[in-house]
Every structure is written in structure tokens, then in C-alpha cells.
Amino acid sequence: RKEVEQDPGPFNVPEGATVAFNCTYSNSASQSFFWYRQDCRKEPKLLMSVYSSGNEDGRFTAQLNRASQYISLLIRDSKLSDSATYLCAVGGGYIPTFGRGTSLIVHP
Amino acid sequence: SAVISQKPSRDICQRGTSLTIQCQVDSQVTMMFWYRQQPGQSLTLIATANQGSEATYESGFVIDKFPISRPNLTFSTLTVSNMSPEDSSIYLCSVEVEGAANYGYTFGSGTRLTVV
Numbered sequence: 001r002k003e004v005e006q007d008p009g010p011f012n013v014p015e016g017a018t019v020a021f022n023c024t025y026s027n028s029a030s031q032s033f034f035w036y037r038q039d040c041r042k043e044p045k046l047l048m049s050v051y052s053s054g055n056e057d058g059r060f061t062a063q064l065n066r067a068s069q070y071i072s073l074l075i076r077d078s079k080l081s082d083s084a085t086y087l088c089a090v091g092g093g094y095i096p097t098f099g100r101g102t103s104l105i106v107h108p
Numbered sequence: 109s110a111v112i113s114q115k116p117s118r119d120i121c122q123r124g125t126s127l128t129i130q131c132q133v134d135s136q137v138t139m140m141f142w143y144r145q146q147p148g149q150s151l152t153l154i155a156t157a158n159q160g161s162e163a164t165y166e167s168g169f170v171i172d173k174f175p176i177s178r179p180n181l182t183f184s185t186l187t188v189s190n191m192s193p194e195d196s197s198i199y200l201c202s203v204e205v206e207g208a209a210n211y212g213y214t215f216g217s218g219t220r221l222t223v224v
Contacts (some may be wrong), residue, residue, distance in 0.1 A: 004150070034212045041220070043200055044151070046109075046212035087150070089213070095141065096213065098151040 003027060004090050006099035013106055017078045021102045023088030024070040032091035033064055033071045037084045038101060044087055047073075078106045109205045110135050114216030121191055121223050128187045129219045131201035136181035141202040141213070142174070151200065157184040191223045 006023045013019050033050035048055065050062040050071045061074040071090070075082055083106045089096035111134040121127050131140065140157040154174055155163040163176040177185045188195050201216040 008148075036212075043215040043218045046205070046214065049212055095153060095156065097153075100148070100150040 003097045004088060004099040006088055006102045008100055008102060010103035010105050013078055013104070015078055015080060015106055015108055017106075018074065018076045019078055019104065020072055020074045021086055021088075021104075022070050022072050023090070023099050023102075024068075025090040025097075026069070027090070028066075028069060030069075030090045032096065033062075034089040034091075034096060035060075035062055035071070035073045036087040036089060036098075038087055039084050044098075047086070075104075078104075080106050080108065082106050110137060110203050110214050112201060112203065112214060112216040114201055114219060116219055117217060118220040119222070121221065123192050123223055125191055126187055126189045127191065127219075127221060128185050129199055129201070130185050131183070131216050133182045133203055137203040138181070139204065140178065140184045142176065142184075142186045143200045143202060143215075145198045145200060145218075154186070154199075157186075188221065191221075193223045196221055196223045 004025050011019055035047040036044040037047045038044040048057050048062050050064050052064055054063040059076045063072045085101040085103050087101040088099045113132045115130055142154040143151040144154055145151050153166050154169045155165040157163045157176045157178040159178045159181050173189055175187045199219045202213045205214050
């Protein structure tokens with residue numbers, strides 16, 4: 001089993017839709033969790049950290065499920081500009097392991 | 109958060125040659141990381157660049173192939189040596205962003221390498 005796994009997608013959704021991605025991890029001792037956004041031919045940029053209690057930033061909600069060892073990212077009211085690849089990162093020590101990313105395409 | 113200047117942004121190189129990638133950070137950071145990202149793949153950590161000591165390499169990566177320098181707390185270089193087409197990839201440097209409420213890792217803009 002890979003350390004960090006994501007469904008590569010693509011997820012193809014209309015504007016205004018709600019979409020959710022999951023990311024599973026194998027190391028139960030993992031302590032830090034992140035979601036990154038990567039646009040085509042660009043570097044990954046931190047979207048949000050994921051806290052144990054879950055956290056929200058505008059239209060984006062991140063949650064952690066330690067029992068089932070996954071994190072999730074929920075995007076509400078999708079915008080065309082949300083089209084990108086979303087990478088999860090899971091850290092056991094201080095260096096995170098990245099998933100392959102999930103591609104999201106938001107269409108009009 | 110830290111700002112990283114990475115160069116070159118892209119290069120096309122002949123096999124057998126070497127390319128040195130530079131990353132300059134606008135603040136002092138303890139550790140810098142070098143990643144490789146092949147098309148459709150996740151980020152793979154090559155090594156951790158430590159100031160004042162040798163870099164720490166991940167499994168599958170060796171110093172002879174990917175020598176790293178870290179002369180001070182704001183700068184690092186990664187050299188891709190004796191290149192082959194299999195080295196064609198995007199190479200990224202990264203630093204940890206500390207002290208912010210939403211801490212994480214910041215990346216340089218990447219170097220897109222094509223070996224012909």
C-alpha cells in the first residue's frame with residue numbers, strides 16, 4: 001500500500017457544485033496534514049493545513065479522520081478558477097509525503 | 109511566508125551534461141528540501157539540504173548523481189549530473205514555513221528539465 005493515496009480523477013463538475021476529495025495515508029503515526037493546490041506548469045501552493053478538529057477557510061473545508069486514516073477536502077460553490085490539481089501531504093516527522101494529486105475541472 | 113527564487117525556470121540539455129539549479133530564499137531557513145516531480149506523479153523528495161553539513165539523501169538518490177550545496181541559510185543548489193533522458197522532470201526546492209497559523213511548505217517555481 002502506498003504511503004499516501006489519492007484518486008487522480010479528473011473530477012469534472014459544473015460551476016456551483018460541491019465536490020469532495022479524499023486522501024488516505026498508511027502511517028498511523030502521522031502528525032501533520034496539508035492540502036496543496038497545483039496549477040498546470042506551476043509549483044504547488046499551500047491551500048490549508050488540516051487540523052484534528054477540522055477547519056474551514058471560505059468555501060474550503062478540510063477534515064481529518066484518524067480512525068480511518070484519511071483526510072478530506074470539500075469545496076463548496078465551485079468556481080471555474082478552482083480547476084487545478086489538489087495534492088494532499090501527510091507528515092510523520094517534519095517532511096511530508098505527497099499524494100499524486102486529484103485533478104478538478106470546473107466547467108460552465 | 110518565505111519567498112523562494114528558483115532558476116533556471118526551464119532548460120533543455122544534452123545527455124551526459126550537468127545542470128545546476130539554484131534556490132534563493134528571502135529569509136534564513138534551517139532546512140531546504142529538493143523534490144522531483146515527473147509528469148502525472150507525486151512530488152518525490154530527493155534530499156534535505158542542511159547548512160554546514162552534507163545533504164541527507166532519500167532512498168534511490170545518491171550524492172554523485174545529485175550533489176547539493178548549502179553554503180548558508182538562504183541558498184542552496186542542486187546539480188543533476190551526467191544527465192540522461194530519464195532525468196527529464198520538474199525539480200523543485202522547498203522550505204518549511206514556520207510561525208504562521210497555517211504553516212506548511214513553500215515551493216520555488218520549479219525548473220522544468222528536458223534531456224535530449
